Amino acid sequence: MTDFSLSLNDDQRTLVDWVHGFAADVLRPAAHEWDEREATPWPIIEEAAKLGIYSVDFLANAMADPTGLSMVAILEELAWGDAGLCMAIMGSTLAVAGIMANGTPAQQIEWIPQCFGAPGDLKLAAFAVSEPDAGSDVSSLRTRATYDERTDEWVLNGTKTWITNGGIANLHVVVASVAPALGGRGQASFVVPEGTKGIRMGQKFSKMGIRASHTAEVVLEDCRVPGSCLLGGKEKLDERLARVREGQRSSSQAAMATFESTRPSVGAQAVGIARAAYEYALDYAKERQQFGRAIIENQAIAFKLADMKTQLDAARLLVWRAAWMAATRTPFSAGEGSMSKLFAGETAVKVTDEAIQILGGYGYVREYPVERWHRDAKIYTIFEGTSEIQRLVIARAISGVRIQ
Numbered sequence: 126m127t128d129f130s131l132s133l134n135d136d137q138r139t140l141v142d143w144v145h146g147f148a149a150d151v152l153r154p155a156a157h158e159w160d161e162r163e164a165t166p167w168p169i170i171e172e173a174a175k176l177g178i179y180s181v182d183f184l185a186n187a188m189a190d191p192t193g194l195s196m197v198a199i200l201e202e203l204a205w206g207d208a209g210l211c212m213a214i215m216g217s218t219l220a221v222a223g224i225m226a227n228g229t230p231a232q233q234i235e236w237i238p239q240c241f242g243a244p245g246d247l248k249l250a251a252f253a254v255s256e257p258d259a260g261s262d263v264s265s266l267r268t269r270a271t272y273d274e275r276t277d278e279w280v281l282n283g284t285k286t287w288i289t290n291g292g293i294a295n296l297h298v299v300v301a302s303v304a305p306a307l308g309g310r311g312q313a314s315f316v317v318p319e320g321t322k323g324i325r326m327g328q329k330f331s332k333m334g335i336r337a338s339h340t341a342e343v344v345l346e347d348c349r350v351p352g353s354c355l356l357g358g359k360e361k362l363d364e365r366l367a368r369v370r371e372g373q374r375s376s377s378q379a380a381m382a383t384f385e386s387t388r389p390s391v392g393a394q395a396v397g398i399a400r401a402a403y404e405y406a407l408d409y410a411k412e413r414q415q416f417g418r419a420i421i422e423n424q425a426i427a428f429k430l431a432d433m434k435t436q437l438d439a440a441r442l443l444v445w446r447a448a449w450m451a452a453t454r455t456p457f458s459a460g461e462g463s464m465s466k467l468f469a470g471e472t473a474v475k476v477t478d479e480a481i482q483i484l485g486g487y488g489y490v491r492e493y494p495v496e497r498w499h500r501d502a503k504i505y506t507i508f509e510g511t512s513e514i515q516r517l518v519i520a521r522a523i524s525g526v527r528i529q
């Protein structure tokens with residue numbers, strides 16, 4: 126039995142310090158440029174790949190940590206460097222999570238390396254669930270997958286929206302309805318490999334924040350993939366659908382299974398943004414003189430910083446708890462994954478807002494990073510389940526009541 130500890134061990138510390146160096150030396154200096162350009166930062170992803178940060182091995186190593194803390198600690202560092210660049214580097218892992226949650230071991234071995242490629246031959250991956258009329262309500266997906274028995278192929282039709290790396294990814298994991306009458310229980314995930322015909326990018330979105338991360342529509346028009354691209358396989362799907370039709374409980378929806386496992390990681394990124402803003406505001410408050418004294422000497426400013434630090438640390442503790450629970454397969458009995466994402470996302474918005482206030486006019490202009498951090502923070506209350514949906518998950522978990 127290991128003693129309880131909230132300190133990172135030597136291996137975790139070494140890993141986190143190394144990633145921090147990359148965040149400080151590569152991401153921070155590049156952040157403003159890629160926010161302004163709003164384009165995929167290929168040179169930065171390439172740099173991450175050369176260092177081994179954008180790779181299967183890096184991900185596997187972080188995920189192998191039995192405490193679960195390595196992954197969230199690393200993500201905090203990357204987002205501390207810059208959230209948009211962090212998403213550009215880590216966006217492919219959403220698809221990896223989809224493959225891990227629903228794929229067979231053979232499918233995981235086949236597809237996960239193809240989400241990253243190699244230095245000089247980078248690949249990107251995307252996880253496509255959301256649709257114009259199905260955001261929070263993922264049970265109402267309209268994208269259909271129909272099985273063509275003659276050719277043993279699945280035919281995908283529909284439009285996905287808000288997809289990170291959508292249309293520029295080499296590999297897409299697409300969640301589609303295979304049995305519309307069964308709603309969310311009639312869905313399955315498909316790998317759409319590189320070079321598949323019938324998949325294309327629709328509109329590319331211009332965003333408020335995380336602008337270095339590409340977000341676009343993905344249009345599927347008679348997009349045919351081999352039967353082997355159905356994650357989990359047909360036999361398992363048929364068994365699951367039969368159980369649902371008989372009225373038995375089935376395992377959770379394809380999309381929900383993925384989101385549940387990624388929520389602490391999303392929360393960790395929000396913690397990284399909040400920390401960046403808090404540190405910057407603290408330094409600034411000690412330097413900035415008004416009325417003949419540093420502004421931190423005013424309780425009004427010092428207490429803001431005290432609250433910012435308290436909220437930041439509380440958010441990290443919730444993220445670490447959820448990551449530890451996920452790694453040790455401790456069930457989220459009270460929606461702890463959602464709690465971590467909810468609190469960290471809202472903390473990032475609050476802390477970055479207060480940081481702007483502490484910097485005054487300097488906080489509001491693009492020459493300083495604080496306004497960018499605020500713009501970046503906002504997405505953490507929206508994607509991978511809005512704050513309202515996280516509250517719904519928690520409320521249902523603690524009450525057992527089907528709250529609407």
Ligand SMILES: Cc1cc2nc3c(=O)[nH]c(=O)nc-3n(C[C@H](O)[C@H](O)[C@H](O)COP(=O)(O)OP(=O)(O)OC[C@H]3O[C@@H](n4cnc5c(N)ncnc54)[C@H](O)[C@@H]3O)c2cc1C
Nearest residue numbers: 252253254255260261287288289340507508509510511513
């Ligand atoms: C930058 C970005 C990147 C994204 N990346 C991806 C991606 O890679 N893959 C992917 O599949 N999706 C992605 N998304 C989509 C994202 O997950 C959705 O935007 C999100 O789930 C919300 O869906 P929606 O935008 O349709 O809002 P809606 O679901 O329409 O919600 C609108 C408002 O109503 C509230 N609401 C809805 N239902 C309820 C309810 N039952 N109770 C209380 N309030 C409710 C919501 O909380 C929200 O405030 C991304 C989005 C963005 C902006």
